[in-house]
Amino acid sequence: MKKLKSYLGWKTDFTVPAGERAYAAPDSISWKVFKNPIALAVGGVAAVLLEFADARIRSGVWDHSVFKTDPIGRSQRTGMAAMVGVYGPAxxxxxxxxxxTNMHARVGGKTPSGEDYKALDVxxxxxxxxxxxxxxxxxxDRFVKPVSYEDRCRFYEEGVEVAKLYGVxxxxxKPEDFDAMLAHLLPRFEPHPINTEFLDIIKSGQAARNVPTALHRALANASVSILPAExxxxxxxxxxxxxxxxxRQAVKLAGKVAxxxxxxxxxxxxxxxxxxxxWSFAWKGDAAKRRILSEAAHRDVQAAAE
Incomplete structure (x- = not known):
């Protein structure tokens, strides 16, 4: 029996309905990036650190989720939600x-300093x-393959439609949009023990016990290395x-192999x-992808004509 991918109780079979498109196209930069588990691991930890820098997000996650008791599981479920947005049927x-969104609508409270927050705050x-x-x-870009400025912009544009579904x-x-958002929020950022506790858990190897602990430590530090210096x-x-x-060399090797x-x-x-x-389409080179997609489009045209 096929094991369905699950996120917060929603079971998703990525193989059906046949022909239903995803929000990201097969030849997208998103399909290229999200297939790589090393990029997802390093990028996912960095994203959590960037989120937890703001007390409102940190309090919301800490007070209203299982993060403090199951940070690995919670992170993996968040990753599966991202996968559904890229690869799943629309x-x-x-x-x-x-x-x-329905779950987040119930999340709100006060930070330790008394500031109000709501998860659906824009x-x-x-x-x-x-x-x-x-x-x-x-x-x-840092640990697998360099990504050009044009492809960075493509990647961000590919995610716009899904982001808006979340209420964004x-x-x-474009990259400058991140820089501007960061500059606006940076004065709010502060250190917190949760960050180091989270990194210690990542370094411990709980996420994948068959992976050498030394690589887990490198992955955690790689995540810190891609944070903006400020x-x-x-x-x-x-x-x-x-x-x-x-x-660095170990993470790069793992990223290239993956x-x-x-x-x-x-x-x-x-x-x-x-x-x-x-089934192996996402791992093929750009030239092979173009050929396969061209052949598929030709078959579709022939089928429509018959």
Missing amino acids: SAARRVIQGV ELLDWVSATAGYGFLTAY ENPLR VRERLELGPDYDLSFAG DRTPIKGSPPADAAIRLGLP
Whole structure:
């Protein structure tokens, strides 16, 4: 029996309905980035650190989710929601995102300093969306393959429609948009023990016990290394989190190997099957992808003519 991917109780089969498109196209930068588990791991941790820099988001997650008891599981479920937005059939993505929005509508409270917050505050929604895009893209660029400015803009544009489904009003469209948002929020950022506790959990290897602990430590420090310098300074993540030369090389090697190692049953593999493409499509080179898509379009035209 096929094991369905799950997010907060919503079961998603990425192989059906046959032919239903995702919000990101098969030849998109998003399909290229999100297939890489190293980019997702490094970028995901960096995104959490950027979010937790703001006391309103940190309090919302800490007080209204299972993060403090199951940070790995919560992070993995968040990652699966991102996968649905990139690879899932559009109808499933809308269903999951509406469920997340309904849940967030009940989240609100006060920070330890007494400031009110609501999870559906537009400023917070914008920042959470921005941190995810920045984290995944920057991790891919630094540790897998360099991404041109034009492709960075493409990546952000590809995520606009899904971001708006979450209620984001100012989605990233270019790298400068992230810089501007960061400059606006930076004065609010502050260090907190939750950040170091989270990084210690990542370094411990709980997320994947079959991976050497040394690589987990390198992945955690790699996440810190892609934070903007001013954010790292404000969070007081000092020399203990420096990424060594050996650690950098290990993460890069893992990222490059992952980028050319197809994984059967993964969301990108199942999404390709749903669209009538080879299951390993996401891992193929750009030239091969163009050929496959051209052949698929030709078959569609022939079928329509018959």
